[in-house]
Amino acid sequence: MPLADLIAKSPYPAMTWVFVVLLVILSMYFARVHAHRAILSLSRALYRTLRLGAASTLRAEHRLLLRNREVLLAAGREAKERIIEREFERIDGSVRRDISECPSLNRRLTEEVTRIEEDHQKSTEVPPAPPGWVPAVNAVAEIPSKGDPMVANILEGIHDSLVKAQEQATQDYRKSVQVRHDHLKSMMPHWRNVAQLLGQVDHKVTDLLQRTQIIDRHIDEYENIMRGSDRAERMLSSSSLVQFFIAAFVLAIAAGGAMINFHLIARPMAEMVGGNNLIGAWKIADIAALVIILVEISMGLFLMESLRFTRLFPVIGALADKWRVIMIWVTLGFLTGLASIEAGLAFMREILLQDELLLSASLRGETDAVLGNDFVWITTAAQMGMGFILPFALTFVAIPLETFVHSLRTVMGVTTGFFLRGLAMTLRLFGLGFRYLGEAMVNIYDIVIFLPLWLEDRVKTHLGNGRRPAQGPSFRET
Amino acid sequence: MKRLISAAGLALALAVTGCSEPAPQGRGVYMLMDTSGTYTEELQKAQQIINAILAKLDPGDSFAVARIDTGSFSERDIVARITFDDRPSMTNQQKRKFRDLIDEFVDNVTPASYTDITGGILQAVEYLNEKNPGRKTILIFSDLKEDLKDGYVRDIPLTMDNYNVVALNVTKLRSDNIDPREYMTRLEDWQHRVESGGGTWRVVNDLDRLERILTE
Numbered sequence: 001m002p003l004a005d006l007i008a009k010s011p012y013p014a015m016t017w018v019f020v021v022l023l024v025i026l027s028m029y030f031a032r033v034h035a036h037r038a039i040l041s042l043s044r045a046l047y048r049t050l051r052l053g054a055a056s057t058l059r060a061e062h063r064l065l066l067r068n069r070e071v072l073l074a075a076g077r078e079a080k081e082r083i084i085e086r087e088f089e090r091i092d093g094s095v096r097r098d099i100s101e102c103p104s105l106n107r108r109l110t111e112e113v114t115r116i117e118e119d120h121q122k123s124t125e126v127p128p129a130p131p132g133w134v135p136a137v138n139a140v141a142e143i144p145s146k147g148d149p150m151v152a153n154i155l156e157g158i159h160d161s162l163v164k165a166q167e168q169a170t171q172d173y174r175k176s177v178q179v180r181h182d183h184l185k186s187m188m189p190h191w192r193n194v195a196q197l198l199g200q201v202d203h204k205v206t207d208l209l210q211r212t213q214i215i216d217r218h219i220d221e222y223e224n225i226m227r228g229s230d231r232a233e234r235m236l237s238s239s240s241l242v243q244f245f246i247a248a249f250v251l252a253i254a255a256g257g258a259m260i261n262f263h264l265i266a267r268p269m270a271e272m273v274g275g276n277n278l279i280g281a282w283k284i285a286d287i288a289a290l291v292i293i294l295v296e297i298s299m300g301l302f303l304m305e306s307l308r309f310t311r312l313f314p315v316i317g318a319l320a321d322k323w324r325v326i327m328i329w330v331t332l333g334f335l336t337g338l339a340s341i342e343a344g345l346a347f348m349r350e351i352l353l354q355d356e357l358l359l360s361a362s363l364r365g366e367t368d369a370v371l372g373n374d375f376v377w378i379t380t381a382a383q384m385g386m387g388f389i390l391p392f393a394l395t396f397v398a399i400p401l402e403t404f405v406h407s408l409r410t411v412m413g414v415t416t417g418f419f420l421r422g423l424a425m426t427l428r429l430f431g432l433g434f435r436y437l438g439e440a441m442v443n444i445y446d447i448v449i450f451l452p453l454w455l456e457d458r459v460k461t462h463l464g465n466g467r468r469p470a471q472g473p474s475f476r477e478t
Numbered sequence: 479m480k481r482l483i484s485a486a487g488l489a490l491a492l493a494v495t496g497c498s499e500p501a502p503q504g505r506g507v508y509m510l511m512d513t514s515g516t517y518t519e520e521l522q523k524a525q526q527i528i529n530a531i532l533a534k535l536d537p538g539d540s541f542a543v544a545r546i547d548t549g550s551f552s553e554r555d556i557v558a559r560i561t562f563d564d565r566p567s568m569t570n571q572q573k574r575k576f577r578d579l580i581d582e583f584v585d586n587v588t589p590a591s592y593t594d595i596t597g598g599i600l601q602a603v604e605y606l607n608e609k610n611p612g613r614k615t616i617l618i619f620s621d622l623k624e625d626l627k628d629g630y631v632r633d634i635p636l637t638m639d640n641y642n643v644v645a646l647n648v649t650k651l652r653s654d655n656i657d658p659r660e661y662m663t664r665l666e667d668w669q670h671r672v673e674s675g676g677g678t679w680r681v682v683n684d685l686d687r688l689e690r691i692l693t694e
Contacts, residue, residue, distance in 0.1 A: 267566070270537065270564070270565065270566055271565050271567060274537075274564030274565065275537040275538065275564050275565065276537050276538025277564065352566055352567060355570050356570060359533075359570050360533050362577075363530070363532055363533045363573070364529070364533075365529075
C-alpha cells in the first residue's frame with residue numbers, strides 16, 4: 001500500500017504529513033555527508049567514464065585519420081606514378097618516332113637546300129654585255145656631218161646599225177633577266193618546303209617541351225605526396241570526394257540502363273523458365289533476367305581488366321600477355337553471345353506483346369482492330385538494337401566502378417572520422433553534464449534540509465566557536 | 479563444440495526457411511452462370527464478364543465456368559475449366575480456346591427448370607480447394623433466387639474461409655418490384671450465409687467496371 005494511502009487513513013492526516021516530512025528532513029540531515037559523497041561519487045564515476053570514452057574515441061579517430069592519410073597518400077602515389085609512367089611512355093614514343101624520322105627529314109632538307117642552291121647559282125649568271133665596238137661606233141656616229149650628204153648617209157647607216165644592235169642587246173638582256181627570275185621563282189616552293197619542315201620540327205619540339213612541363217608538374221605533386229605534405233593530402237582528399245560523386249552519378253546512370261535492360265528481357269524470359277515460379281518473393285523469370293545482366297556486367301569487368309583499363313583484379317593484371325589476349329577474346333565472345341540472346345529476347349518480347357494485344361482486342365470484340373499497324377517493325381528493331389547494344393554499353397561501368405570503389409575508402413574514412421569526432425564531443429558534453437548535475441543535486445539536497453542546517457549554523461555561532469558549520473565533500477574532494 | 483552447434487543451427491535455419499511448404503500462388507476464379515428460366519437472356523453479359531476476366535488472368539491462374547441448373551453440385555455442370563500454363567504464349571492460346579468453349583455454350587444453352595445456387599457454390603468450393611490458389615474468388619452471375627427441386631437438400635452451412643464471393647448482375651424479379659424487401663432479404667440471406675462461412679461478400683451490378691471485379 002502506498003504511503004499516501006496509509007497517511008490518508010490516519011485520523012490526523014495533516015499532522016501525519018508534517019511528521020513524515022520532518023522525519024525525512026531529519027534523516028536527510030543526518031545522512032547529509034554520506035549522501036553528498038554518494039551523489040558526487042556517482043556523478044564523478046559517470047563523468048570519468050564518459051571522459052574516458054571520449055578520449056578513447058578521439059584516439060580511435062586519430063588513428064583512423066592517420067590510416068586514412070596513409071591510404072590516401074599511397075593511393076595518390078600510385079595514381080601519380082601511373083600518370084608519370086604514362087607521360088614518359090608518351091615522350092618515349094614521341095621521341096622514338098621523331099628520331100626515326102630524322103634521317104628522312106635531313107635528306108629532304110638537304111635536297112631542298114641543294115635545289116635552292118642550284119637555282120640560286122643559275123639566277124646569279126651575268127647577263128650578256130653589249131658588244132665592245134658599240135662605244136666606238138657611237139663616237140663615229142656622233143661626228144658632225146657638216147653638210148656632206150655622203151658622210152651624213154654613212155653616219156645615218158652607222159646610227160641605224162647602232163640602234164639595231166642596242167635593241168638586240170636589250171632583248172638579250174631582258175631574256176636573261178627573265179631566265180634569272182624564273183630560277184628565283186622556282187626557288188619559292190623549295191623555301192616553302194623548308195619552312196614547313198622546320199615548322200614541323202618546331203611543333204614537335206614545342207610538344208616535347210610541353211610534355212616535359214607536364215611531367216615537371218606531376219613530379220612536383222609526386223614529391224609533395226612522398227613528403228606527405230598537408231597540401232598533397234588536401235588535394236588528394238578533395239579529388240577523391242569529387243571522383244566519388246562523379247562515379248556515383250555515372251553508376252546511377254548505368255543502373256538506369258541496367259533497369260531498362262532488365263525490363264527488356266524479364267517478360268520473354270518467362271517463356272523459358274515459366275512466369276509463375278517463385279524463389280522467395282521473386283519470380284524465377286525476373287531472377288534469370290537479373291542474372292543475365294549481372295553476368296554481362298561481370299564479363300564487362302573482366303574485359304576492361306584484360307584491356308588494362310581498370311585494375312580491380314590483380315590476378316588478371318598479372319597474366320602473361322598471351323593469356324590476357326585470350327581472355328579478351330573469350331570475354332568479348334561471351335558478351336557478344338549474351339547480347340545476341342538479349343536481342344532475341346527483345347524480339348520475342350515484341351511478339352508476345354503483339355499477341356497479347358490481339359487477344360485483348362478479340363476478347364473485347366474488336367475484331368477489326370487486330371491487324372496492327374505498319375510501324376511495328378520500328379519498335380521491334382529499336383528493342384532489338386537496345387538489347388544488343390546495352391550489354392556492351394554496360395561494359396564501361398567498370399571504369400566508374402573502379403573509381404567509386406577506390407574513392408569510397410577515402411569517403412568512408414572521412415565520414416567515420418567526422419562521426420567519431422562528433423561522438424567524442426557528445427560524450428564529453430554528457431560527462432560535463434553529469435558532473436554539474438551531481439553538484440547541482442548536492443546543492444538541491446542542502447536546500448531541502450535548509451532548516452536544520454540553518455539551526456546548526458545558528459547554534460554553532462551562538463556557542464562562539466566562530467567556525468562555519470561542517471561542509472559536505474566537494475566534487476574535487478571526492 | 480561451439481562450431482558444431484553453430485553449423486547445426488545454420489542447417490536448421492536453412493531447413494526451416496528453404497524447405498518449408500511454398501505458399502499458394504496465383505488466383506483461382508470460379509464463375510457460376512444461372513441458366514434457369516428467363517435469366518438465360520442475360521448470358522450475353524456473362525460472356526462479356528468472362529472475356530474481361532480472361533484478359534485479367536495471368537499464367538498459372540485457374541479459371542472455371544459452371545452453369546447453375548436443377549442440380550448444380552456436379553462436375554458435369556462445369557462448362558470449361560483451365561489452369562493456365564506458365565508460359566505467356568501458351569496462356570494466350572488457352573484463353574482463346576476457353577473463349578471459344580464459352581461462346582459455343584452460350585449459343586446452345588437450354589434453360590433449366592430449377593436453380594440450385596448452393597450446389598454450385600459447394601462445387602466451386604470443392605474445385606478451388608483442390609486447386610488451392612493464393613486468392614479464391616467465386617463469381618455468381620444470377621438473380622440469387624434459389625429454386626430447388628423437391629428432395630434436394632441444400633440447407634448446408636458453407637465453409638468459405640478466405641473466399642471472395644461476388645454476386646454479379648443481380649436482377650430484380652417482378653415480385654421484387656412489388657415488395658423490394660424480398661430483394662433485400664434475398665441479398666442479406668446470401669451475405670449472411672457466405673460471411674458466416676468465413677468468406678467476404680460483394681455485389682456488383684454495374685457491369686461497365688468489369689475490370690474491378692478481380693482487383694478489389
